[in-house]
Amino acid sequence: MSGEVYAIIPVNKLSEAKTRLSGILSVEDREELVLNMLQDVLGALQGVETIVVSPSELVGTMDFEFHFVHEEKKAGLNAAVGKATKYAIEKGAGATLFIPADTPLLTSTHVKEIIDLGNNHPLIISPSSRGGTGILYRRPPQVLDNKFTSTSFADFEKEAAKSKVPMHIYDSYSLSLDIDIPDDVREFLLHGKGTKTHDFLVRTLEFPLK
Numbered sequence: 729m730s731g732e733v734y735a736i737i738p739v740n741k742l743s744e745a746k747t748r749l750s751g752i753l754s755v756e757d758r759e760e761l762v763l764n765m766l767q768d769v770l771g772a773l774q775g776v777e778t779i780v781v782s783p784s785e786l787v788g789t790m791d792f793e794f795h796f797v798h799e800e801k802k803a804g805l806n807a808a809v810g811k812a813t814k815y816a817i818e819k820g821a822g823a824t825l826f827i828p829a830d831t832p833l834l835t836s837t838h839v840k841e842i843i844d845l846g847n848n849h850p851l852i853i854s855p856s857s858r859g860g861t862g863i864l865y866r867r868p869p870q871v872l873d874n875k876f877t878s879t880s881f882a883d884f885e886k887e888a889a890k891s892k893v894p895m896h897i898y899d900s901y902s903l904s905l906d907i908d909i910p911d912d913v914r915e916f917l918l919h920g921k922g923t924k925t926h927d928f929l930v931r932t933l934e935f936p937l938k
Contacts, residue, residue, distance in 0.1 A: 731822035823867035833902035
């Protein structure tokens, strides 16, 4: 449907995901962690057209309704989001909502609030805990180029000012907490009860954490 919001979730190659957690999780457990986080994110997006872009075909077999875009090669986050954005535009998207797969505290309330805010704001961004980007809403989808880096929040802020695109900051602790290092896991375990990710980590980890 023309004008709809399409969520975009990039997922890294599973076998190479979350390497900074190698001290507390095996390769297989890190793959399972990613799939559990993705389930939580997809669960919050029920009713929203969603695109998952990944080089791992296994991701496309998950028991949720979404569009799967296979990334042929390891081209990086910006290229993956660009490919998914092109797909969304071809499907008639009026806006896109970038959401990292490692934000399992995302809820349907967050999604509704952001989409509602998008009626009045062409650019909405949520900062992550270490200067990156949590969510990124863009209307139209190419109102601002992809600039995903470890400091992308500041980069998007500068680009928005340069391009004179009004930017709304959606400040949310839940969306700022992505799971990359053991300290993130410790923090998440304090707040993530009721999620598949929390259940998986409690079953899998040896406590106390290293």
